[in-house]
Amino acid sequence: MKLSDHDKKLIEAMFIDDCxxxxxxxxxxxxxxxxxxxxxxxxDCFGTVWEPNNAKKTRGRHSKIKPYMHEWLIDLLxxxxxxxxxxxxxxxxxxxxxxxxxxxxSRLLKNASLSNKVNTRIASRRDPVQQGVYQEHLAELMRExxxxxxxxxxxxxxxxxxxxxxxxKV
Numbered sequence: 001m002k003l004s005d006h007d008k009k010l011i012e013a014m015f016i017d018d019c020x021x022x023x024x025x026x027x028x029x030x031x032x033x034x035x036x037x038x039x040x041x042x043x044d045c046f047g048t049v050w051e052p053n054n055a056k057k058t059r060g061r062h063s064k065i066k067p068y069m070h071e072w073l074i075d076l077l078x079x080x081x082x083x084x085x086x087x088x089x090x091x092x093x094x095x096x097x098x099x100x101x102x103x104x105x106s107r108l109l110k111n112a113s114l115s116n117k118v119n120t121r122i123a124s125r126r127d128p129v130q131q132g133v134y135q136e137h138l139a140e141l142m143r144e145x146x147x148x149x150x151x152x153x154x155x156x157x158x159x160x161x162x163x164x165x166x167x168x169k170v
Contacts, residue, residue: 003031008039008049015043064100065092065108073105074112085109 003011007028014024021036028036039049046052065073069092076091077083083091085105092098092105 003028003035007031011036011039012043012049015040015049064098065104069096069098070108070112073108074114077114 011024011028011031014027021033021040024036024040025031025033042049042051072095073088073092076088085102088105089100089102092100
């Protein structure tokens with residue numbers, strides 16, 4: 001049976017008076033021992049039986065990537081945004097001597113709202129000199145393709161070049 005807010009206030013008052021979980025269970029026999037133990041743990045940790053909204057959830061496995069590693073990785077991506085997930089795995093291994101899967105990096109980037117598409121889009125806006133060189137190279141390739149008769153429609157060539165330039169693996 002779920003405890004009401006009034007019951008939780010009474011239980012909190014009992015914990016303030018240094019009552020133990022078995023003593024509280026005598027007063028509230030309908031409450032499960034595990035629920036009372038959870039309320040006691042919340043009281044010991046937070047000073048109230050209600051868990052605050054910003055409390056860190058500790059369920060599941062502990063993350064191999066610690067917060068300082070996460071910050072280092074985000075800084076590395078800000079400096080070198082052309083790295084692939086496999087390269088990030090290698091960089092973590094070299095720097096911190098930990099082995100992680102590519103899926104761990106993927107989850108980490110997803111939580112940070114980063115992806116290869118986002119990095120490529122940010123990179124294209126970040127450095128105007130490099131963007132100008134890229135556009136000149138693209139225009140030169142289009143002139144060669146049109147002059148040689150290799151492409152009927154320059155828009156098709158532009159799409160192909162743009163897709164291949166965004167990814168080294170294509």
